[in-house]
Amino acid sequence: NAGVTxxxxxxxxxxxxxxxxxxxxxMNHEYMYWYRQDPGMGLRLIHYSVGEGTTAKGxxxxxYNVSRLKKQNFLLGLESAAPSQTSVxxxxxxxxxxxxxxxxxxxxxxx
Amino acid sequence: GENVxxxxxxxxxxxxxxxxxxxxxSDSASNYFPWYKQELGKRPQLIIDIRSNVGEKKxxxxxxxxxxxxxxxxxxxxxxxxxxxxxxxxxxxxxxxxDKIIFGKGTRLHILP
Numbered sequence: 001n002a003g004v005t006x007x008x009x010x011x012x013x014x015x016x017x018x019x020x021x022x023x024x025x026x027m028n029h030e031y032m033y034w035y036r037q038d039p040g041m042g043l044r045l046i047h048y049s050v051g052e053g054t055t056a057k058g059x060x061x062x063x064y065n066v067s068r069l070k071k072q073n074f075l076l077g078l079e080s081a082a083p084s085q086t087s088v089x090x091x092x093x094x095x096x097x098x099x100x101x102x103x104x105x106x107x108x109x110x111x
Numbered sequence: 112g113e114n115v116x117x118x119x120x121x122x123x124x125x126x127x128x129x130x131x132x133x134x135x136x137s138d139s140a141s142n143y144f145p146w147y148k149q150e151l152g153k154r155p156q157l158i159i160d161i162r163s164n165v166g167e168k169k170x171x172x173x174x175x176x177x178x179x180x181x182x183x184x185x186x187x188x189x190x191x192x193x194x195x196x197x198x199x200x201x202x203x204x205x206x207x208x209x210d211k212i213i214f215g216k217g218t219r220l221h222i223l224p
Contacts, residue, residue: 031210040120042200042216043155050210058211059112090154097210098143102154 002026004103006091012109013081021076021106023091029101031094032074033058034066036087037105043090049074050097081110113138115203117215124191125223132218134201135183141203144177144184145212149198158199159186188220196222 007022023032033048035058045058047066055066063085065077078085086109092100114137124130136144145160161168161175161184168175172191177184188195198219204212 033212035214040216042117043214045211045213048211056211059213097204097206097212098160099145099157100147100155100212102156104154 004091004093004101006089006103006106008106009104010107012111013078014111015082017081018077018079019081019108020078021089021091021108023074023076023093023103025072025093025101027093027095027101028071029093029095030071031097032068033092033094033100034064034074034076035090035092036060036085037090038087046076046089083110086110113141113203113205113211113213115201115213115215117201117218119218120216121219121221123221123223126191126193128191130186130188130191130195130220132186132199132201132220133183134185134203134215135181136203136213137182138203138205139179139182141205143204143206143212144175145202145204146173146175146186147200147202147214149200149217151197155200191222193222193224196220 004025034046035043049068052071089106091103117134142163147155148158149155174187198217201215
């Protein structure tokens, strides 16, 4: 029972490169979220999903895309990475939209 | 949309004293208010939450109070211990309608020996 996992743990990109972050859960939760965490800025919601096949924009969606093709996976894509996207990215899941269970985070650096 | 303000950004208290962190929210329809603790280098974890039909909730040394009229809620930690040192985040959400959870910017709590 792994809970919530994130792949990769660390990544360094050059400006303009693309990448996909994977969040996987074995908790059978309906809700999944992607956040970014920057010093002094707290946790800011990028995109979220309330069920398989659904996605919605959060507070800071620009420059990111998401997909939820399977209930257990939530993918976050950066099509053309920018230095402003250097951050720690957390995925979280929730059964009914209350308690959130966070993954271990992905540290992304864009040069 | 919802906006959550959290104060203070940094708080230092002597071990054994109490700590209070305050948050205000903007959307009067919000109905769910969780608090998360994040230790250095780790993921956030829920420590307590409160729903809009309740004014206060306690769990051992921590408690949360909610004032719906004033749109603010607070975290109270009594008899602080070194392991309470962490960053604490409040959040607000409109469950079963919007389902976004908006977080405050966090409070770094230092417990002084």
